[in-house]
Amino acid sequence: MSEPALRIEGLVKEYRPGVRVLDGITLDIAPRGVTAIIGASGSGKSTLIRCINRLVEPTAGAIWFDGQDVTQMRRGALRATRRRIGMVFQEYNLVERLTVMENLLSGRLGYVSAPKAWLRRFPRADIDRAFALLDEVGLADLAHQRADALSGGQRQRVGIARALMQQPRLLLADEPTSSLDPKTAVEIMDLLHQAAGHHHIPVLVNMHDVELARRFADRIIGLAGGQIMFDDPPAGLADVELKRIYGGESWLH
Amino acid sequence: MSGPDAVIEREWRRFTPAQRLARWAVYLGIVAAVAVSARTIEIIPEFLYDAPEQLRDLFTRMWPVDWAHYPGGVHEALVETLHIATLGTVLALVMALPLGLLAARNVTPFPPLNYAAKLVLVASRSIDALVWALLFIAVFGPGALAGTLAIAFRSIGFVGKLFGEACEEANRGSIEALQATGAPWLSVLRYGYWPQVKPAFWGLALLRWDINVRESSVLGLVGAGGIGVALNTAMNLFQWQRVAVILLAILAVVIAAEVIVTQIRKRLM
Amino acid sequence: MLLAAYVVYAASTLGFSWSRMAEGMGHGQAFIGRMFPPSYENSEAILRGLKESLEIAVLASFAGILIALPLGLLAARNLMPAAVSWTARAVIALARAFHPVILAIVFVKAIGFGAVAGVMALVVASIGFIGKLFAEAIEEISMKQVEAVRATGASFMNVIAFAVLPQVLPRFIGFATYQFDSNVRNSTMVGIMGAGGIGAPLFVAFQRFEYDAVCAIVLVIIGVVFACELVAGRVKKVFGA
Numbered sequence: 130m131s132e133p134a135l136r137i138e139g140l141v142k143e144y145r146p147g148v149r150v151l152d153g154i155t156l157d158i159a160p161r162g163v164t165a166i167i168g169a170s171g172s173g174k175s176t177l178i179r180c181i182n183r184l185v186e187p188t189a190g191a192i193w194f195d196g197q198d199v200t201q202m203r204r205g206a207l208r209a210t211r212r213r214i215g216m217v218f219q220e221y222n223l224v225e226r227l228t229v230m231e232n233l234l235s236g237r238l239g240y241v242s243a244p245k246a247w248l249r250r251f252p253r254a255d256i257d258r259a260f261a262l263l264d265e266v267g268l269a270d271l272a273h274q275r276a277d278a279l280s281g282g283q284r285q286r287v288g289i290a291r292a293l294m295q296q297p298r299l300l301l302a303d304e305p306t307s308s309l310d311p312k313t314a315v316e317i318m319d320l321l322h323q324a325a326g327h328h329h330i331p332v333l334v335n336m337h338d339v340e341l342a343r344r345f346a347d348r349i350i351g352l353a354g355g356q357i358m359f360d361d362p363p364a365g366l367a368d369v370e371l372k373r374i375y376g377g378e379s380w381l382h
Numbered sequence: 383m384s385g386p387d388a389v390i391e392r393e394w395r396r397f398t399p400a401q402r403l404a405r406w407a408v409y410l411g412i413v414a415a416v417a418v419s420a421r422t423i424e425i426i427p428e429f430l431y432d433a434p435e436q437l438r439d440l441f442t443r444m445w446p447v448d449w450a451h452y453p454g455g456v457h458e459a460l461v462e463t464l465h466i467a468t469l470g471t472v473l474a475l476v477m478a479l480p481l482g483l484l485a486a487r488n489v490t491p492f493p494p495l496n497y498a499a500k501l502v503l504v505a506s507r508s509i510d511a512l513v514w515a516l517l518f519i520a521v522f523g524p525g526a527l528a529g530t531l532a533i534a535f536r537s538i539g540f541v542g543k544l545f546g547e548a549c550e551e552a553n554r555g556s557i558e559a560l561q562a563t564g565a566p567w568l569s570v571l572r573y574g575y576w577p578q579v580k581p582a583f584w585g586l587a588l589l590r591w592d593i594n595v596r597e598s599s600v601l602g603l604v605g606a607g608g609i610g611v612a613l614n615t616a617m618n619l620f621q622w623q624r625v626a627v628i629l630l631a632i633l634a635v636v637i638a639a640e641v642i643v644t645q646i647r648k649r650l651m
Numbered sequence: 652m653l654l655a656a657y658v659v660y661a662a663s664t665l666g667f668s669w670s671r672m673a674e675g676m677g678h679g680q681a682f683i684g685r686m687f688p689p690s691y692e693n694s695e696a697i698l699r700g701l702k703e704s705l706e707i708a709v710l711a712s713f714a715g716i717l718i719a720l721p722l723g724l725l726a727a728r729n730l731m732p733a734a735v736s737w738t739a740r741a742v743i744a745l746a747r748a749f750h751p752v753i754l755a756i757v758f759v760k761a762i763g764f765g766a767v768a769g770v771m772a773l774v775v776a777s778i779g780f781i782g783k784l785f786a787e788a789i790e791e792i793s794m795k796q797v798e799a800v801r802a803t804g805a806s807f808m809n810v811i812a813f814a815v816l817p818q819v820l821p822r823f824i825g826f827a828t829y830q831f832d833s834n835v836r837n838s839t840m841v842g843i844m845g846a847g848g849i850g851a852p853l854f855v856a857f858q859r860f861e862y863d864a865v866c867a868i869v870l871v872i873i874g875v876v877f878a879c880e881l882v883a884g885r886v887k888k889v890f891g892a
Binding site: 401404405408412415416418419420422423424425426429430432433436437440468469472504505507508512513517521522523527596597599600603604629632633636637 | 654657658661662672674675678679682702703705706707709710713748749750752753756757760761762763765766767770836837839840843844850853854857860862865869872873875876877880886889890
């Protein structure tokens with residue numbers, strides 16, 4: 130592939146000494162497309178995603194983004210890197226007492242100085258971009274609503290818009306649909322897929338719904354026991370592979 | 383982007399104009415108040431420069447701490463202080479309960495009574511325990527009686543107000559259900575309101591007791607019993623080492639009270 | 652039932668007796684007779700004292716709140732490394748340990764009689780009160796919201812501004828206004844110890860048995876405290892608390 134957007138080399142994570150949740154993960158993420166990571170609970174999916182922007186500290190290994198190793202970065206460089214990586218969370222993680230608009234603008238906090246942030250003085254361009262993104266995710270009328278007045282699906286749209294506000298080079302999503310009903314989950318995955326194409330950024334999603342992964346991902350990575358068991362386009366995902374990833378047959382039927 | 387409309391910039395305001403005005407008015411008010419106060423307050427610079435010197439002098443005089451004084455002069459007074467605090471709190475709870483009920487609009491749907499009760503509660507809280515102590519000393523003479531009543535009367539306002547608010551916030555559903563069965567007023571109170579406000583009430587009682595332990599320790603400074611009396615005597619006689627042991631004793635009791643309250647809270651909640 | 656037994660025990664230890672109460676009631680009547688009508692003869696001194704009390708309350712609340720805000724932040728265990736938070740908590744605990752009156756005595760000794768001692772004493776008391784409650788409020792916030800804002804690459808202060816403060820501001824404003832009311836009340840009595848305010852004329856009148864003046868001052872205090880509570884209530888509403 131052309132220059133990868135993200136390169137992970139030998140990533141290891143031990144929450145407790147000797148117990149490896151991630152056991153030497155190596156993979157490249159291309160600059161386009163939706164990559165879905167699937168696996169049973171505890172297989173390390175969430176840990177993998179969170180190591181990329183160091184919300185979880187890796188134990189060993191390297192993560193190359195924009196020509197630098199994220200694992201070795203100090204605070205200032207890490208913040209600069211986080212600016213360029215957008216993240217969407219399972220429980221939306223919006224600031225509930227703030228309005229939708231303020232939540233969106235919080236995506237620009239990596240670029241705005243403290244006094245300006247306190248006084249809510251964001252550049253004109255940011256405000257325009259916020260409104261444009263609100264249109265894109267379909268929430269144009271809700272700019273001034275408080276975040277806690279929104280439904281789950283609406284909140285996740287705000288979450289996606291917030292991540293896009295950063296003008297990121299990579300979008301991470303940690304089980305973005307797990308707290309949503311099936312219909313809304315499909316809408317959100319569709320939105321992620323569309324946004325990725327529209328803004329030309331790769332998306333790395335972590336999910337436990339295999340059908341959703343099959344439908345929206347260009348590439349599926351299956352994790353089991355901290356290692357990659359499967360790494361191919363969805364077409365190649367047959368029952369036998371799923372069994373290897375998830376272990377056991379009973380849930381398949 | 384679609385058509386010429388898209389060129390119109392959309393505005394984002396964090397606060398409505400009315401909100402902005404109100405906020406600015408408050409800011410201005412605060413700044414004005416602070417500026418006026420700072421200007422008219424008397425500051426004598428020499429005294430301020432002298433301060434570290436004075437404090438050092440004070441602490442040297444307090445050392446070594448006169449531990450020996452404790453059993454004789456301090457312990458009894460400390461126990462008396464605790465009694466004052468506890469008795470005062472109990473008395474306050476007994477008196478605050480009916481007042482709180484009277485002040486709660488849903489329990490007593492009779493506005494004049496509400497206002498009267500609220501007035502009494504406000505008056506009670508506005509006067510500091512020390513001032514109440516002075517009043518009661520004038521009536522009952524110096525001593526623990528004045529102190530206990532002072533604590534009690536000061537606490538009524540605190541407990542009564544918060545208790546009344548807890549009653550007003552009680553869930554109407556179960557109350558109405560009880561009323562619908564034709565239960566007498568007292569039963570509605572006992573079985574409808576009480577279960578709901580009970581945790582708040584005990585929480586309040588504990589909190590107030592904790593505060594009262596602190597308050598009782600200084601009442602004696604004006605003669606209302608407790609360890610404040612010993613403190614006052616020691617200060618007047620410039621026996622700073624005794625002052626030190628008394629202050630430490632007060633500190634110990636206050637900390638102990640807090641620990642007790644936290645433990646009880648953990649058990650109850 | 653335990654409580655009732657205790658009450659009887661404690662009462663006797665303290666030397667309460669019905670005869671004393673009865674005596675007291677008699678005195679009480681005379682006392683109330685002497686209190687009314689309240690005498691406003693010395694209204695100059697009263698007004699001066701009142702003004703000073705309010706000044707003490709305003710300055711002490713302002714400084715206390717200003718210091719307690721960052722201090723409470725530093726004391727939050729979920730945001731700060733242990734060394735920092737424990738130091739801050741120790742400072743706050745120390746500030747709370749002593750009653751404002753005792754603090755007033757210490758400050759009077761340090762910087763002499765007058766309102767400044769009162770202000771200092773109440774600043775310390777305010778820091779202790781607000782600092783503790785504020786730290787506790789911060790420790791109860793949802794860290795998920797903080798995590799999300801951190802993930803955008805925001806600086807520490809920006810994370811505070813957008814993820815921490817919105818969650819705790821209403822409660823903080825409640826604490827601040829409550830402390831202001833409390834300081835107005837406290838400022839009336841630090842004067843008894845010589846730290847300025849209306850407590851001084853009150854105590855003087857008391858010692859001279861001028862109970863009608865005492866009554867006048869007490870009524871004024873009630874009025875002022877109540878008025879301040881109303882003002883504080885409106886301020887709370889403006890800031891959405």
